[in-house]
Amino acid sequence: MKSTTHIAAAMALLSGAADAFWRMECHSRLGLARLDPIVEPGEVASHAHVIHGGSNFAEDTTYEDLRDSDCTSCRVTQDTSAYWTPSLHFVYENGTTELVNQVGGMLAYYLLYGENITAFPAGFQMLAGDTRLRNFSGAVPDPEKSLWTAEDKTQHNLGQKALGFNCLNYAKTPEGSMYRHFLPDKEYMDANCADGIRAEIFFPSCWNGKDLDSTNHRDHMKYPDLVNDGTCPEGFETRVPSLFYETIWNTAAYNGVGGQFVWANGDPTGYGYHGDFIMGWEVDFLQSAVDTCTDPSGEIEACPLFNIITEAEAAKCTLKNSVVKALSDDDCAGPADGLCGNVPIQYGPAYASKLNPGGTAPPTSAVSLPASSGAEASTTSIEAVPTLSYKAPTSAVTDKYGGGISVANVNGGDVSVGGERHNTLKTTSSSSTTPAAAIPVVTSAPASVADSESEAGSIIATSTYTSAGTVYEVAIEEVEVYVTVEAAAPARKRYAHAHAHHMHHRRDKEHGLLGRY
Template sequence: MVEQVGGMLAYYLLYTDAANPNGKITAFPEGFQMISGDKRQRSFPYPIPDNDKSSWTANQKTQSALSQKALGFNCLNYAANPEASLYRHFLPDKEYLDANCVDGIRLELMFPSCWNGKDVDSDDHRSHVAFPDLVMSGSCPEGFGTKLPSLFFETIFNTYAFKGMDGQFVLSNGDPTGYGYHGDFQMGWDSSDFLQSAVDTCTNASGQIEDCPLFNIQTEAQEQQCTFKDVDAIKDDNPLGPRDGLPIAVPIQSGPSYATVYPVVLAGDETQAAATSTKASAQVTSAASASAVVPTLSYTPGTSSITDKYGGGILLANTASSYVQTESVSTVTAAASLANAETDAAGNIIATSWYTSGNQVMEMMIEEVDVTVTATAVETANAHARRHVGKEHRRVRGHPRR
């Protein structure tokens, strides 16, 4: 098991509906539940990295597309310029993580923030909510006009502790791609009224919960006094490892096809689990295996990142603007063209993606192309408060193949 760093951070980003910027943000009602992400997803049929949001097509703004763009795998190197939130929608392979992510990987998950205003849940835990058309911000679709707090989860894992060791990183649901990352939310505040008060009154620009007078914050020592009683059925299980395979023989499924539903096996029924695991492993195609080859990329040195300094909180839209991935404002003094850019002999394939075209499954090979420009950045008033601002130093082009 890879060590978690700092626990899971939750952000309540107070974005209003772009179609109704003066509208109210409504707290989650009592009994509210929702899921973001799909544990069986193993492919991403859209450009990697995202093309500029202003050029997203209607197909790229469907709820299916937005839900897949709501996942992020942020390569952390605090000695370099930070990557933007939700910049990468897949888990980089171990070679890439070893070479580049010296401070680990930050898994990011955005939840839908548009609600139909009546149902606290639905059969699939999804149909009663929707994403705005820019994932984090933007306009809500018709029928989902009630704006909720924009919930954003972050969890950092110390993948760099395994540098140089053989193996691969796998999510606990048997997903080595990251496309199946997902999360749940259940309304657990003392009351919806209290959360509404926090949304309405926690206006300190820092976004830190310590700066909101409504909250009584425990010290770390107090937190550690809270313990859980061991559950008899799993008290002898060793989740830390090393172990042979995932717990309850969860099969590792690389895709790109939709992952199968594996049985939850009870103690004493490992035979069925082993058979399921073998069958699922056989589904990994040679093309999927080839997609794991990602050459090393170097970082451009930058200023120290302040990523994860604040540790979760409630952030107003005007101080949370860094969550919207936009182009940097700059004055370009020398034009650059992909047609004139040079690539190295290795081709610099940095990622692969899969999509369906008719009755064919296509593989998109994403190639790094270095483009040099001279630009002067325009400083913004709240740049010091930006938490995830990253500067793009590469352009990519895709090469589809069957």
């Protein structure tokens, strides 16, 4: 159920142009290859990526190279930027791997949070995420942003919160973007994610105003203190467009099939998901787009500056440079005996070992899956990850156009854009959206304490989260407090109203869990 209190509070946090954005549609893949000109320039990359954008993408691509592209796999011809993320693969029980199909390619959102937004400069590049991470250090799920502590707002934790793995079920109200920061296990996906998984990553938007890159490709950028919006750290006050990638993967095609999903970098958890970006716009044009393309629908057709091509035209664009000879034997799509580059699966929770670029031998043996007990996988063990119930968003920048960040139109209903289906249930402040069909969940949250109001006041909001095996439930109660103020003369009473927030806890007898505060 959508709370009008939550929606109003969230929308109040958004500044003037916060609901302005455009959604760059890159429905066709430029290529699938072990190329990464940011992290491993001039070499065969350690693992595979799905690549979208300008055709002049290679092992050592520069801004000038991208500007010289003959075409782009995205639908706006002025954008020859490069966008890439790891590919998702399915590992069968016999160790054979194959590429999971993308649905609708990739969307790159340019969200205009903050004030005085500056276009990316020529030569700018960055990445988000850490390919070697295999755990999550924060509470699950995230606390309400208004309750975030200094620990929640460290750059490390903000970066982890910038990942999302959205469980898609078009028969239900859509989940909020970046709600779940790990890849659900296959049992959960089979039971809940009838329409696949949407991988999401939000890039930092606070720039130091001088460096086009940094040694680790991160230090010239920082996240604002609410991930997508908020206050930029000192020294990083220059706001650039907030980039957000989303890619839908057809995991539902493997429903009931034995095996597991793993990213091309050998990560089965999702914690090591990452994305890369090289700026490919003409700078002045991008600045004009930032200033002009502010229609809240996010549709590229709503921007008068963009030269838009059809999906069919964009699909004709492929890598301009012939793939380096060392990659000629790669079979990243499979079926193959293992991941291309001979990448091992590393479960964590320890930091994964570094993958070395340059490997040219094709996989010679199938990937080994862990024992069914989940206790051991080669020399590493699987970290127990929390389970989150399917949960609809309460608010987002584009709430009025649909749940989460993904939107396709403003009229409501399920629509398809280039094969990528989006649920665009319309939200209003006076109504709630009821799922059309109930889908079983792996873990159910305890019943809401809002079912019965306290004598003192009324419950205006509740939230639950699980940490270390304990279910916590927080209720925010609105209480009217009367304060008597004595005047010198004549004596009279004045009443001031205040809001007091109380936290309640109760024992969930069914699960035997105590919510502690």
